[in-house]
Amino acid sequence: LEVTDAEGNKSAKMNVLGGSFHAHMLGREMYAEVLKVGSIEWQDLGSERTWHFGDQFYRDLALRDIALETGDIMQTTCVMDSRGLPSPVVIGKETTDEMCWAHFMGYPGGIRAHCEGEVWMGQLGAKESGLGIAFSHPSYNSTELWDGSNMLTGGTMLRTNGLAVSRGSCADQDAERCRGIVQQMMSKRQGEAGCEL
Numbered sequence: 001l002e003v004t005d006a007e008g009n010k011s012a013k014m015n016v017l018g019g020s021f022h023a024h025m026l027g028r029e030m031y032a033e034v035l036k037v038g039s040i041e042w043q044d045l046g047s048e049r050t051w052h053f054g055d056q057f058y059r060d061l062a063l064r065d066i067a068l069e070t071g072d073i074m075q076t077t078c079v080m081d082s083r084g085l086p087s088p089v090v091i092g093k094e095t096t097d098e099m100c101w102a103h104f105m106g107y108p109g110g111i112r113a114h115c116e117g118e119v120w121m122g123q124l125g126a127k128e129s130g131l132g133i134a135f136s137h138p139s140y141n142s143t144e145l146w147d148g149s150n151m152l153t154g155g156t157m158l159r160t161n162g163l164a165v166s167r168g169s170c171a172d173q174d175a176e177r178c179r180g181i182v183q184q185m186m187s188k189r190q191g192e193a194g195c196e197l
Contacts, residue, residue: 020103022101030130091154
């Protein structure tokens with residue numbers, strides 16, 4: 001996480017007032033947490049173990065007394081349920097696609113917070129929480145991994161079906177090709193595993 005003030009000073013702090021989550025129709029659970037610089041404990045940022053598309057609201061977090069600063073680590077996790085669908089779902093801007101993001105507001109004015117990092121997917125156990133996902137299901141163990149350079153598409157695909165992708169064949173500027181690669185990967189995995197994804 002990088003937090004800067006209006007002059008570009010990276011030692012700025014953003015006091016969190018509240019936040020909200022966004023996904024589309026398959027979203028079921030939403031999690032956000034922060035690991036403060038020098039801390040060993042994650043702080044929950046208003047996670048929802050039960051989340052509904054029709055009930056997207058702003059959470060008041062002011063009383064939690066959380067300040068974000070450069071070097072903190074933020075993790076946002078969205079749990080989707082695509083079981084029973086006839087075709088794979090991809091990250092994209094259409095309502096029939098999916099999205100996963102969290103938005104936080106704070107003070108003082110003029111502060112900007114910017115996150116960078118990888119985007120990955122995997123499966124949770126039936127009763128498994130999405131909190132602590134960076135440790136319980138780290139990106140290096142994921143079979144599907146993107147560089148996170150574009151929060152709408154995930155950016156450039158780095159790994160699919162557990163194998164490294166060469167030449168960024170699933171890049172931001174080629175969304176249709178990306179959709180095709182993901183669909184081929186999911187169809188191939190369904191055939192090999194003999195299960196519904």
